[in-house]
Amino acid sequence: MTNPQPAELAAAMPYAARLGITIDEAAPERVTGSLAWEADLCTVGKTLHGGALMSLADAVGAACAYLNLPPGASTSTVESKTNFFRAARAGTVRATSRPLHMGRTFVVVQTDLHDDDNRLVAQTTQTQAVLPDSSRRAP
Ligand SMILES: CC(C)(COP(=O)(O)OP(=O)(O)OC[C@H]1O[C@@H](n2cnc3c(N)ncnc32)[C@H](O)[C@@H]1OP(=O)(O)O)[C@@H](O)C(=O)NCCC(=O)NCCSC(=O)Cc1ccccc1
Numbered sequence: 001m002t003n004p005q006p007a008e009l010a011a012a013m014p015y016a017a018r019l020g021i022t023i024d025e026a027a028p029e030r031v032t033g034s035l036a037w038e039a040d041l042c043t044v045g046k047t048l049h050g051g052a053l054m055s056l057a058d059a060v061g062a063a064c065a066y067l068n069l070p071p072g073a074s075t076s077t078v079e080s081k082t083n084f085f086r087a088a089r090a091g092t093v094r095a096t097s098r099p100l101h102m103g104r105t106f107v108v109v110q111t112d113l114h115d116d117d118n119r120l121v122a123q124t125t126q127t128q129a130v131l132p133d134s135s136r137r138a139p
Pocket residue numbers: 043047048049050051054084085086087088
């Protein structure tokens with residue numbers, strides 16, 4: 001994809017689409033996305049499941065990494081760490097991803113996840129491999 005639009009990035013990630021994750025803005029220095037979730041994504045404690053939060057962060061973070069790749073390259077997540085600061089209990093969670101490191105062999109992206117009251121609910125730092133031969137891996 002050359003200069004992909006947010007909808008094109010989202011369409012390339014079927015798992016994220018299945019959860020209801022959208023990509024809202026896409027630029028190399030900042031990608032945003034969101035998840036308007038319902039009770040079927042909750043834990044037993046009726047809060048948004050951490051796996052759903054990590055999925056949102058990974059989708060938006062991977063899109064951010066993708067926009068920072070050299071021509072012809074692709075990427076795959078190889079490490080991800082999330083701190084969960086407070087439970088998400090209702091509404092939409094918004095993700096904002098920014099690149100921390102753009103190397104020849106790996107990219108590191110940080111993603112902040114905020115609730116409807118603009119409180120930081122979680123933060124993810126993920127490492128994305130830079131795969132030079134994009135024909136061997138989908139973005
Ligand atoms: C409760 C605590 C863990 C600790 O709180 P602290 O760090 O000491 O922070 P602080 O004192 O600043 O209070 C902050 C807020 O917390 C509230 N609060 C405090 N104590 C309690 C309490 N005993 N009970 C209830 N609530 C308590 C407190 O009232 C305040 O809210 P307020 O300002 O009043 O509205 C908090 O960090 C938290 O909820 N994190 C999110 C955890 C989460 O949602 N994980 C994902 C789901 S798990 C999963 O899916 C697994 C998985 C993961 C990945 C993959 C696969 C599976």
